[in-house]
Amino acid sequence: MNHRARPYRSVLYVPALNERAMEKAKSLPVDAIIFDLEDAVAAGEKKNARKLLGETLAAGGFGSRMKIVRINELSTRWGGEDAKAVSKMNCDAMLLPKVESAGQLDLLRQISGNTPIWAMMETPRGMMNAYEIARAPLISGMVMGTNDLAKDLQTRHRADRLPLLTSLGLCLLAAKTQGLVILDGVYNAFTDDEGLRAECEQGRDMGFDGKTLIHPSQVPVANDVFAPSIEEVKLARRQIEAFDQAERDGSGVAVVDGKIVENLHVITAREIIAKADAIAEFSS
Numbered sequence: 001m002n003h004r005a006r007p008y009r010s011v012l013y014v015p016a017l018n019e020r021a022m023e024k025a026k027s028l029p030v031d032a033i034i035f036d037l038e039d040a041v042a043a044g045e046k047k048n049a050r051k052l053l054g055e056t057l058a059a060g061g062f063g064s065r066m067k068i069v070r071i072n073e074l075s076t077r078w079g080g081e082d083a084k085a086v087s088k089m090n091c092d093a094m095l096l097p098k099v100e101s102a103g104q105l106d107l108l109r110q111i112s113g114n115t116p117i118w119a120m121m122e123t124p125r126g127m128m129n130a131y132e133i134a135r136a137p138l139i140s141g142m143v144m145g146t147n148d149l150a151k152d153l154q155t156r157h158r159a160d161r162l163p164l165l166t167s168l169g170l171c172l173l174a175a176k177t178q179g180l181v182i183l184d185g186v187y188n189a190f191t192d193d194e195g196l197r198a199e200c201e202q203g204r205d206m207g208f209d210g211k212t213l214i215h216p217s218q219v220p221v222a223n224d225v226f227a228p229s230i231e232e233v234k235l236a237r238r239q240i241e242a243f244d245q246a247e248r249d250g251s252g253v254a255v256v257d258g259k260i261v262e263n264l265h266v267i268t269a270r271e272i273i274a275k276a277d278a279i280a281e282f283s284s
Ligand SMILES: CC(C)(COP(=O)(O)OP(=O)(O)OC[C@H]1O[C@@H](n2cnc3c(N)ncnc32)[C@H](O)[C@@H]1OP(=O)(O)O)[C@@H](O)C(=O)NCCC(=O)NCCSC(=O)C[C@H](O)C(=O)O
Pocket: 012, 013, 014, 015, 020, 021, 022, 024, 025, 036, 039, 040, 122, 144, 145, 146, 147, 148, 149, 185, 186, 214, 215, 216
């Protein structure tokens, strides 16, 4: 499946050493899984996690869910071995943490060959170099690491994420210039559905493709918020019909519900329908 045609509403981190969680992920309605060899695996367990992950992915069973593996930074003692091993695994992409330059992605490419690369955007230097990173060869996605970012920025947690908005915006701009997928960061309080919904809505409205998640209980909210609603799809169809009719009548502008519809609005309408179709196909 073309990487832009698939949905990314819900992208669940699963610790690569947690057999039960990896098994559970096979039955969850997530669009993608990030198998984590980095933060969720203790230093003494990295090798075991890499081995278990290789075996788990080889056995399969994850259906059409996209399989992304987050490796350790290449500057650590595990990163290089992770990259080599993961490039041979049955996965769709490799996610490099704490990316700060396009050069780091070039280095990863030399080790991992043609495996598509995703970049974790989670340091101040990464933010300043987001555009350069987004233009690196083989990169197809960006993931916000809002925990690391908040740490490095020395911000306080706020429900409106005001301290993070500049960084989120910079990465969105960079990703959009290159047509990359871009996913919002995690919401740590995994029993707080209301707070999660508000943050998902904020991320969706800013232009993120989906939300990274840490617990299965967060999946329904992300799937709901990042999918076009029935009303949005109906409106999109009406806008397209009205615009087609206007064109037949020799005009470049239609009016639907008291609002103008021009060619650019039709492009958005078609994107909404394409997203709804992709979700329907993915879920069937
Ligand atoms: C947070 C957790 C440690 C909680 O785990 P647990 O105590 O097992 O929760 P539950 O008992 O409520 O679990 C119920 C069932 O769900 C399964 N489960 C739990 N979490 C996951 C998961 N992530 N994926 C798949 N399945 C999961 C349990 O196994 C139970 O299953 P069953 O018994 O069969 O019903 C745990 O949720 C967890 O480890 N979450 C992931 C943490 C993680 O990956 N952290 C690193 C990524 S976040 C990050 O690094 C962000 C970024 O870098 C940044 O800087 O911001």
